[in-house]
Amino acid sequence: MTHDAVTHDVVLARGDGSTRKFRVYGRPMPGYGDTITLPVEGQVIRARVTVSSDKPKKDQSVDAELVELVE
Numbered sequence: 001m002t003h004d005a006v007t008h009d010v011v012l013a014r015g016d017g018s019t020r021k022f023r024v025y026g027r028p029m030p031g032y033g034d035t036i037t038l039p040v041e042g043q044v045i046r047a048r049v050t051v052s053s054d055k056p057k058k059d060q061s062v063d064a065e066l067v068e069l070v071e
Contacts, residue, residue: 008063012038012047015068030064038066045069 008024022038030036030049037044047066 009061010036010038010049010064010066011062012040012066012068013050014040015070021062030066035069036066 006026006028008027008029010022010024010030012020012022014020020040024030024036024038027036032049032051034049035046036049037046039045046069048069049064050067051065
């Protein structure tokens with residue numbers, strides 16, 4: 001799978017233990033600690049990057065792993 005410089009695959013870990021994969025278009029690669037917004041079930045949620053592409057990860061198909069921020 002090839003991506004251009006502004007397309008990234010991310011996986012979101014939600015507070016209930018579920019995970020979802022997203023493809024993000026038109027944004028630079030998020031770095032460790034960055035906060036991004038994603039559409040989830042008709043709502044916009046904020047998530048923080050916990051693992052970025054420069055660190056080892058379990059799923060080699062994703063560029064970043066995120067955790068949902070509870071507000």
